[in-house]
Amino acid sequence: MKHRTFFWFILPTLSAMVLFIALPIVSVFIQSLFVQHEQVLVVSESCGPFGCVEETQVDTEATAQLREEQPLGRFNGLATYFDRSHLASAEIAEVWRTSTGLSSFIDGIMDLKFYKALVFTLTYTFVVTPLVLIFGLAVAVGVNNLPKAFRGVAIFISLLPFLVATIVGSMILSWMVDGEGIIGATLQNIFNDPSLSIKASTPLMWIMLMVYGVWHTLPFAFITFYAGLQTVPQDTLEAARVDGANKWQTMISVVVPHLMPLVSFVTLMLLMDNFRVFEPLVSFQAEAHAQSLSTFIVSDLREAGNPLYASASATSMLTILGVVILLAPVLIRTWRDFNAKAH
């Protein structure tokens, strides 16, 4: 295709992408560089049904004037990225200076919320993603080998976890594993320990979240691989069989290589989604044991009285950066494959 033609073809998509993806990211980045004005405070007496006290108030007129002079706020550079709620450079230096060994250094780092969330998010991503790939492929092969009459039903049932909205599915499971719920109470009975509680234990909570993550995203991998299985060339399969390959060998040497582009695609999607894990943490009320960068963004913005736009923007930018780093190996691999094919 001529470059000129290609340009006109791609223009509508490109402009939509610039408008709805690139510009918002730029705006978020700019926002992350500014913090709120200094608040002008006055002390005055406030009285109500419970008596009078001296209390501080914001001088709204003076603050409004500051706001008018500099609508974006005070320029803060990249300082928000390195403060205690984000990369915490000063705190890490302090921990490094005062720590007595590796374990006290790790304890010190784990005290910083950004790194604590990062550890959970990465564990979640690297446990859930491979499990979903493996089980997704297994279910797809299983369904593909069923007699034709049962396939429709099997596909429908396998897709169910995906059809249930995340927030609803995790809410239901959360009630079931609650100390007063059917699974939680049964476990307490079996182990005869009334203080056994999934919601009170960090390791159990992590396992719960990951099991839920696998259950919920499995159908996505399954349906993609199932579609891919329909395109496996029959003559190659037959050739393998003639060469004396058993089912397992055929699977590893013929089917999986054929599905590789799909595996890359599913991996990309899963890595992105899992890194931004959010709804299960809310529904399981897991904030005590597991946080992700997404929950930080929401809690910064939810506070209508004092929303921390800079902090939320910085966390968003760091999330994007994290996703890029995670995806880089897969993207580089795809790029190499593409080049290899081109030559």
Add this chain to the structure above:
Amino acid sequence: MFLKKAALAGAIAGLMGSTAFAADCGPSGKSVRILGSDFPAIQAVAGAAEANCAANAGEFTINLRDNTRDMMNQALTPNPAEYTSVIVANSTLTQLMNDGLVRPLDEYVAKYGQHLKPSQLITIGGNVMAVAFMANSQHLFSRTDVLEQAGVEGIPATVEEVVAAAEKIRAAGIMEHPIVMNMKVGWNVGEIFNLFFFANGGELFKPGSAEPNVNSPEGIAALGTIKSLLEYAHPDHLSHASNETQGLWEAGKAAMAIMWGSRGGAVLDDEGSSDEVTSNTVLSAAPTAGGGSTPAATLWWDGVTVAKNIPDEDAEATFAALVSGLTSDLMEEHNDKAIWLIEGFRPGPAAAGVSATAAAGAKPYPMIPFINLMHNALGSELVDFYKGDESAEDALADVEAAYRTAAKEAGFLQ
């Protein structure tokens, strides 16, 4: 048509009421748009305003919903604002005043508020900014039958007595976890700290500044007190907010609870629980801690405000409509729905806990512009301590560091 009928009914009820109060709804044909949280007391107040003044107004809408605090600032920022009035509490009035979104009410009070008690007027810097109509606080709920069975005499009045009673209940094999309290990570964890911090005589900020002051002997004492209670609390406590604790109470799974007074009516009514639980539930003052005399509670009020960014006549009509409902007539019908601050309220059993807590000198929840930031820092950073991963000193140091980071970004600290 319905509105007219309702207004007529309201007017007739008003005439027949003991005070023969005729609603003065201010300028007619104006727009009244009310936003508030969705619970029975606010439904009653907004409903009374509608019954009295909907016919007089050109437009009358009521929007009661959950989590109004998350959107009220955005709703009042444009000019004209989305609502002419927001029904607020201590903390949400602060958040609206931080952005200068509500107007002083003095002239309207003089014109329409003769029936209000002076203690209902929330005066800040000499201006009336809100009119309170109900009070709320946390306090102790006890099951007298369980306490008796375990050999505990009377209702516990201090945290030490609560813990001793819990130990007796556990030792008697009646309940393994007799205490419930709202310890859900986030706002509730922060609020529980406030209760026991104030009871131990703490001040959240250094006087006259936005500098944090929680990493102090009072802070450590407060955490010690809370930990002693959690020893006997339900193992899932870090995921329990009001709905969960009320549910456990009504299911008869707890013997002592620190819950909101506003839940008292719902706990004592004949819905959602058994007679065994409701007839033995007693509401009393919040316990004191560490030998002090201040109950471990914060006092709250709910009240009406009027938006700033609206035409003056809409503001006047809105205020007139809302306060027209805050009369003894409302008490006739809705006496048990809240702990009302309105003339004519007769405190019943559901109000006993809040009244006793207020009378014992509990502190009001502070109306300080940066209180939200401190509350959030407490809510997220104390969790490590409650899980046993961190010492009290370290957790409080983390709270101060997290607060400083947020307060710097919000412009309260340098």
